[in-house]
Amino acid sequence: MIAWKQAQTLDLENIVLVKLDIPSDARVCHIPKGRMQCDRYRCDKAMVLGITSLDGKHRVSRARSLRYDKDFVPVIYEVGKMAYPSSYCGNKRKPIAPGLYFFWDKQQALEYIY
Numbered sequence: 596m597i598a599w600k601q602a603q604t605l606d607l608e609n610i611v612l613v614k615l616d617i618p619s620d621a622r623v624c625h626i627p628k629g630r631m632q633c634d635r636y637r638c639d640k641a642m643v644l645g646i647t648s649l650d651g652k653h654r655v656s657r658a659r660s661l662r663y664d665k666d667f668v669p670v671i672y673e674v675g676k677m678a679y680p681s682s683y684c685g686n687k688r689k690p691i692a693p694g695l696y697f698f699w700d701k702q703q704a705l706e707y708i709y
Contacts, residue, residue: 598641598697599704601649602658602672611658612649612704613672615641615697624685624694633703637694639683643672649705660695670695 598615617623622639646655660670668681684692698704 596699597644598636598699599701600695600697601704601707602646602660604655605657605659605671607659610649610661611646611655612651612701613643613658614645614647615678615695616644617641617697622683622685624687626687626690633698635690635696635698637683637692637696639694640677640679641695641697642677643674646672646674 596617598617600613600615602611602613603609604611617638618640621641624637626635626637628634646658647653648655656674658672660667660672670678670680672678678695680694682693684694686692698707
């Protein structure tokens with residue numbers, strides 16, 4: 596299934612949109628609406644189908660996950676390759692836990708503010 600997420604360029608200068616294919620055998624955790632006001636998901640693997648600027652005008656071949664604390668191990672997203680987090684937590688009661696975060700809806704991914 597197609598999913599979307601924001602990431603950063605490797606130089607940390609720009610936010611980009613990553614198009615993912617979540618394989619049928621991926622472990623997926625639904626994170627119910629909370630302070631985010633929209634449903635989010637996380638999984639243990641995804642194929643990177645494309646990376647573009649948020650306006651869709653520029654393509655990027657590689658990006659990294661958004662950083663949220665000093666202990667976070669970033670995930671590198673490369674077009675045509677599988678992406679894996681350093682670990683995965685399937686507990687939906689933990690809104691912040693290891694995994695690849697994503698949205699099923701492209702617009703929600705574009706509107707996400709980290």
